Amino acid sequence: MDAVRWTRTGTGQGMLPGKLRLIDQTRLPGELVYIETDDRDEIVDAIKRLVVRGAPAIGCAAALGLTAVCQHSGAKSATAFLAEVREHAAVIGAARPTAVNLAWAVNRCVRKLEAGAGDEGRGERVEGKGTGAAAVAALKDALAREALAILDEDMALCRAIGENGVALFEGRKGVGVLTHCNAGALATSDFGTALAPIYAAQERGLAPRVFADETRPLLQGARLTAWELHRAGVDVTLICDNMAAQVMREGRVQMVIVGADRIAANGDTANKIGTYGVAILARHHGIPFYVAAPYSTIDSALAQGSQIPIEQRAADEIRHGFGRLTAPADCKVYNPAFDVTPAELIAGIITERGILRPPYPETIREFMARCGG
Ligand code: MRU
Numbered sequence: 465m466d467a468v469r470w471t472r473t474g475t476g477q478g479m480l481p482g483k484l485r486l487i488d489q490t491r492l493p494g495e496l497v498y499i500e501t502d503d504r505d506e507i508v509d510a511i512k513r514l515v516v517r518g519a520p521a522i523g524c525a526a527a528l529g530l531t532a533v534c535q536h537s538g539a540k541s542a543t544a545f546l547a548e549v550r551e552h553a554a555v556i557g558a559a560r561p562t563a564v565n566l567a568w569a570v571n572r573c574v575r576k577l578e579a580g581a582g583d584e585g586r587g588e589r590v591e592g593k594g595t596g597a598a599a600v601a602a603l604k605d606a607l608a609r610e611a612l613a614i615l616d617e618d619m620a621l622c623r624a625i626g627e628n629g630v631a632l633f634e635g636r637k638g639v640g641v642l643t644h645c646n647a648g649a650l651a652t653s654d655f656g657t658a659l660a661p662i663y664a665a666q667e668r669g670l671a672p673r674v675f676a677d678e679t680r681p682l683l684q685g686a687r688l689t690a691w692e693l694h695r696a697g698v699d700v701t702l703i704c705d706n707m708a709a710q711v712m713r714e715g716r717v718q719m720v721i722v723g724a725d726r727i728a729a730n731g732d733t734a735n736k737i738g739t740y741g742v743a744i745l746a747r748h749h750g751i752p753f754y755v756a757a758p759y760s761t762i763d764s765a766l767a768q769g770s771q772i773p774i775e776q777r778a779a780d781e782i783r784h785g786f787g788r789l790t791a792p793a794d795c796k797v798y799n800p801a802f803d804v805t806p807a808e809l810i811a812g813i814i815t816e817r818g819i820l821r822p823p824y825p826e827t828i829r830e831f832m833a834r835c836g837g
Contacts, residue, residue: 470482
């Protein structure tokens with residue numbers, strides 16, 4: 465699935481010139497439509513409106529979007545170019561507050577340019593490579609390569625999460641899995657995080673049976689998860705959010721796997737609103753609740769989940785739920801887009817380097833140290 469890509473718009477060598485290309489996820493499942501852009505306001509708007517959404521996908525889109533915008537810079541020196549990159553990165557990185565991958569990706573690009581490490585690792589600053597136009601061209605190229613590296617790395621991370629998570633399915637044909645929101649191929653560069661072990665199990669003939677919460681108010685579970693799993697031939701059953709308890713009581717699910725937007729150093733995990741409730745239900749029914757995420761979703765700077773900023777979204781997402789008025793037009797609404805599941809409800813965090821288990825403060829610290837963070 466190509467939810468986020470770079471598309472070349474010229475014939476020269478290298479990646480430039482080009483544009484950010486996105487599947488417009490607001491139009492799914494009705495239409496599979498792509499948009500291409502190199503305009504900063506359009507990129508920020510696409511992230512805010514959930515044209516592109518899901519923590520890893522918005523990180524990749526932000527890095528490629530930054531490249532697309534900065535390639536048009538008319539800066540005459542490396543210093544002036546870097547100042548422009550920092551300004552665009554700050555604006556794009558602030559488009560949504562909860563998923564840490566967004567700021568992580570643009571900051572990684574900025575740091576790479578600042579360090580001059582784009583210069584084939586010779587330790588020589590890119591700025592030192594010629595002056596004026598030549599130095600700016602080298603920086604544009606370095607930015608493009610870093611953004612593409614983030615995209616390629618995300619694909620590899622998702623595959624590895626799938627390979628590690630599939631251990632939970634081994635010897636258990638037809639296991640029931642409940643997931644919330646969309647943490648699949650559409651939410652990443654490919655394959656997904658929470659859905660990666662499911663795709664890996666399907667590839668091994670283990671025929672998992674997935675229950676997808678529809679995920680009010682914006683229906684990512686119904687519009688996106690059900691769509692992509694169905695398209696991939698995975699057995700998927702859509703349920704309304706308020707049916708999860710009954711489905712668990714009836715013994716239809718043996719595990720829950722969800723994605724994450726930000727994981728604090730103690731394992732507390734922010735994910736789509738409703739995830740916390742699912743975790744409580746899973747605990748009540750003795751069903752293991754797993755989070756799947758790459759290192760880029762872990763924010764070691766935050767000690768606990770209460771420090772994670774929670775995005776508040778427009779009231780009309782709830783009042784106009786299905787493209788029409790579904791509540792009094794002036795009805796007061798509270799619309800947090802995410803909630804935080806306490807670490808104590810999480811049986812394991814499926815990462816690209818294995819499944820982390822409690823005590824999370826220690827296992828997350830060791831994991832991040834191995835990732836070089
Ligand atoms: O508001 P969204 O659709 O961006 O929310 C997405 C989620 O909550 C996902 O579960 C999370 O970003 C993980 S995506 C691999």
